[in-house]
Amino acid sequence: MEEAAPDNDRIGKHVTSHSTASVRFNDFWGRWTQLGGHGDPTKGTAEQGEIIFNAAVDGLVELVQEIKDWPIEEREDQHSNQVQKQIRW
Numbered sequence: 001m002e003e004a005a006p007d008n009d010r011i012g013k014h015v016t017s018h019s020t021a022s023v024r025f026n027d028f029w030g031r032w033t034q035l036g037g038h039g040d041p042t043k044g045t046a047e048q049g050e051i052i053f054n055a056a057v058d059g060l061v062e063l064v065q066e067i068k069d070w071p072i073e074e075r076e077d078q079h080s081n082q083v084q085k086q087i088r089w
């Protein structure tokens with residue numbers, strides 16, 4: 001935490017460089033942040049970090065489980081229409 005420092009993004013009414021606005025715009029990361037992050041890490045605590053970490057892990061576990069359980073449907077050939085029948089797939 002000795003090296004933590006605020007590094008706030010450019011924030012407009014509708015456009016911002018972070019992901020909490022309605023439109024995110026970010027061309028090169030280094031134009032928006034000098035330290036590689038968003039916001040002010042000096043406000044964080046170990047307890048808050050643990051909550052965020054656990055939520056991220058739980059979300060990833062749920063995502064992997066959903067993908068694992070996703071049904072693989074029988075494939076149907078969609079290439080027999082008049083427009084596409086001459087295309088070599």
